Amino acid sequence: MALITSQLSRRVDGVPYLDNVSCRLERGGFYVVVGPTLSGKTSLLRALAGLDLPDTGAITLDGRDQRKVPVWKRSVSMVYQQFINYPHLSVFDNIAFPLRRRGMGAEEVDRKVRQAAQRVALMPLLDRMPAALSGGQQQRMALARSLAKDDDLLLLDEPLVNLDYKLREQLREEFLSLFAKQDRAIMVYATTEPNEALLFDAEVLVMHEGRLLQSGPAREVYARPANVEVARIFSDPPMNLMQGILHGDEIRIGHAMRLSRPRHFDSLPNGNYTFGIHPGDLAMHGGGIAMQVDLAEINGSETCLHASRDSVNLVLLLAGVHGYVPGDRVEIAIDGFRLFAFAADGKLAVAPSTNQG
Amino acid sequence: MTTLYRLLKYAAILLWSAFVLAPFMWALSTSFKTSNGVTGGPTYLPWLQYEPSLEGWRSLFRADGSGIDIAGPYGSSVAVTLCASAISLVLGTLAAYGLSRFTYRAGFIRNADITFFFISQRIMPPVVLAIPFFLMLQAFGLLDSEVGLIVVYIALLMPIAVWVMVDFFNNIPRELDETAMLDGCNPFETFWRVILPNSKPGLVVAGLFCIIFGWSDFFFAFTLTFTNTQLLPVAVVALNSSVTPWWSLSAAALISVAPLIAVALVLERYLSRGNLAGAIK
Numbered sequence: 001m002a003l004i005t006s007q008l009s010r011r012v013d014g015v016p017y018l019d020n021v022s023c024r025l026e027r028g029g030f031y032v033v034v035g036p037t038l039s040g041k042t043s044l045l046r047a048l049a050g051l052d053l054p055d056t057g058a059i060t061l062d063g064r065d066q067r068k069v070p071v072w073k074r075s076v077s078m079v080y081q082q083f084i085n086y087p088h089l090s091v092f093d094n095i096a097f098p099l100r101r102r103g104m105g106a107e108e109v110d111r112k113v114r115q116a117a118q119r120v121a122l123m124p125l126l127d128r129m130p131a132a133l134s135g136g137q138q139q140r141m142a143l144a145r146s147l148a149k150d151d152d153l154l155l156l157d158e159p160l161v162n163l164d165y166k167l168r169e170q171l172r173e174e175f176l177s178l179f180a181k182q183d184r185a186i187m188v189y190a191t192t193e194p195n196e197a198l199l200f201d202a203e204v205l206v207m208h209e210g211r212l213l214q215s216g217p218a219r220e221v222y223a224r225p226a227n228v229e230v231a232r233i234f235s236d237p238p239m240n241l242m243q244g245i246l247h248g249d250e251i252r253i254g255h256a257m258r259l260s261r262p263r264h265f266d267s268l269p270n271g272n273y274t275f276g277i278h279p280g281d282l283a284m285h286g287g288g289i290a291m292q293v294d295l296a297e298i299n300g301s302e303t304c305l306h307a308s309r310d311s312v313n314l315v316l317l318l319a320g321v322h323g324y325v326p327g328d329r330v331e332i333a334i335d336g337f338r339l340f341a342f343a344a345d346g347k348l349a350v351a352p353s354t355n356q357g
Numbered sequence: 358m359t360t361l362y363r364l365l366k367y368a369a370i371l372l373w374s375a376f377v378l379a380p381f382m383w384a385l386s387t388s389f390k391t392s393n394g395v396t397g398g399p400t401y402l403p404w405l406q407y408e409p410s411l412e413g414w415r416s417l418f419r420a421d422g423s424g425i426d427i428a429g430p431y432g433s434s435v436a437v438t439l440c441a442s443a444i445s446l447v448l449g450t451l452a453a454y455g456l457s458r459f460t461y462r463a464g465f466i467r468n469a470d471i472t473f474f475f476i477s478q479r480i481m482p483p484v485v486l487a488i489p490f491f492l493m494l495q496a497f498g499l500l501d502s503e504v505g506l507i508v509v510y511i512a513l514l515m516p517i518a519v520w521v522m523v524d525f526f527n528n529i530p531r532e533l534d535e536t537a538m539l540d541g542c543n544p545f546e547t548f549w550r551v552i553l554p555n556s557k558p559g560l561v562v563a564g565l566f567c568i569i570f571g572w573s574d575f576f577f578a579f580t581l582t583f584t585n586t587q588l589l590p591v592a593v594v595a596l597n598s599s600v601t602p603w604w605s606l607s608a609a610a611l612i613s614v615a616p617l618i619a620v621a622l623v624l625e626r627y628l629s630r631g632n633l634a635g636a637i638k
Binding site for chain 1: 530532533536539542543546555
């Protein structure tokens with residue numbers, strides 16, 4: 001039993017919002033749609049919800065065509081990036097609204113509302129009006145309304161973007177426990193952050209410019225991105241990509257960089273490739289390639305270092321806070337065993353073995 | 358610094374209030390004057406500067422040639438304005454919701470064209486419409502009747518309601534409608550249960566505009582009625598004779614404007630749109 005889309009396409013004023021998207025979402029599954037802004041994540045969610053009709057393609061739920069089913073007769077809920085609630089109703093009535101629309105009895109409504117409010121820690125606020133709540137509280141109310149509904153399909157469109165750090169952590173855990181508890185609903189979560197998908201350890205769908213580039217378990221997509229675009233999108237900071245030549249025993253990148261051919265490239269024919277390496281797999285130590293620091297960003301307890309030499313730009317993710325300033329000279333070691341190679345058409349040729357990591 | 362700012366602020370408000378209120382005070386004092394009081398130079402204080410008289414007010418409730426009976430036209434004006442405003446508000450709000458939320462296509466005509474079509478009704482000078490309205494009402498036997506005036510006023514007031522409400526609905530995020538539909542509301546229930554309860558500020562503004570324009574219209578009330586039906590603005594003009602009765606006119610003007618002031622005072626608290634904005638974003 002599953003929600004299946006086949007060859008969904010939707011264009012608005014000539015711009016492809018969805019381009020031939022086919023995917024299969026199993027009941028009980030947790031799916032994370034990852035892609036940059038305008039990649040079609042929201043368009044896909046809206047099509048799944050029935051809010052937008054695709055120009056072509058089909059959507060079926062458990063084998064039944066969904067196109068003819070009006071939105072209000074579907075079992076779908078959606079949490080938007082911006083907090084959407086009914087301004088004229090109290091928190092309690094907001095959460096109760098969809099339940100009452102279904103004709104649920106007062107006692108059951110009361111029980112379900114309190115249960116949902118409990119899960120997102122809104123119990124003390126049930127009598128408040130939305131205008132008297134903070135942004136985080138409003139988003140929790142929207143989430144509680146979706147939870148109480150118990151729908152077949154729960155769509156979450158970047159629900160944590162407008163929340164503060166602590167609340168995001170807390171709600172992420174709530175999503176995970178929510179997912180663990182159910183085996184009937186399909187949860188689809190859209191985000192721009194690949195790290196969020198890795199954290200959830202869910203099935204991911206990587207989108208770019210309306211196309212579905214790759215789908216599969218998050219770790220697998222991270223370990224074996226199907227092509228250069230996925231490698232760039234499904235890594236934060238994006239994977240370092242360098243044009244180079246594999247020739248005999250060495251890899252030539254730019255004029256000065258030479259690496260010896262790693263063992264996992266043994267079966268790769270000589271030629272032009274795009275070589276990639278995750279920012280976390282680069283290290284700094286003596287004997288590496290001399291480069292110049294362009295920028296050092298401190299992000300939490302990590303330092304994101306941008307360095308360059310000739311036309312090669314690299315981004316390093318270093319644990320700890322480091323005091324580099326632009327212009328500093330550093331030596332960067334590229335571990336050949338961590339290299340990806342992408343063929344001229346962008347497709348993955350060889351990925352590093354995962355057991356080494 | 359802040360003291361000076363407050364001082365200047367209150368001075369400005371005081372000045373503006375005086376500017377706005379002065380005509381009303383003038384009319385009020387004039388309504389209690391007699392012929393002598395009006396022509397004897399500028400005077401403001403009753404008993405001290407002029408002898409007050411109730412003649413101006415009495416003349417409004419006398420139908421013997423020396424005055425008018427204002428009660429009849431007053432009732433007609435209230436009935437016509439309220440009926441026309443209510444119908445305009447209902448139809449205009451429904452039309453505006455449709456124009457704001459659904460896409461219409463009729464040949465080259467799009468939503469924006471339809472909205473403009475409504476508003477364009479108000480761009481034409483009323484004189485252009487006088488003869489067509491006259492002929493249409495004649496054809497339906499509605500000349501010189503309250504029903505006829507209500508029909509004409511709906512044509513004049515609905516565009517205002519559409520205009521105000523389209524703008525208001527456009528400022529309500531569509532996601533609110535979508536959430537309502539996902540929560541099980543069909544399009545009509547979405548409008549009725551979610552959008553309308555959150556539209557009070559817009560409805561108040563639109564209703565107020567309808568009432569003000571309907572209440573103060575003279576042109577159509579004058580051209581489309583003869584003897585059976587008379588609205589307030591036309592009745593007030595009938596006060597005029599060879600000697601302009603300033604005292605009666607002042608009293609009539611104050612009586613005419615009173616309901617608008619009352620409506621504005623009651624609805625004022627709805628006019629701030631802030632109480633909606635905070636809840637959605």
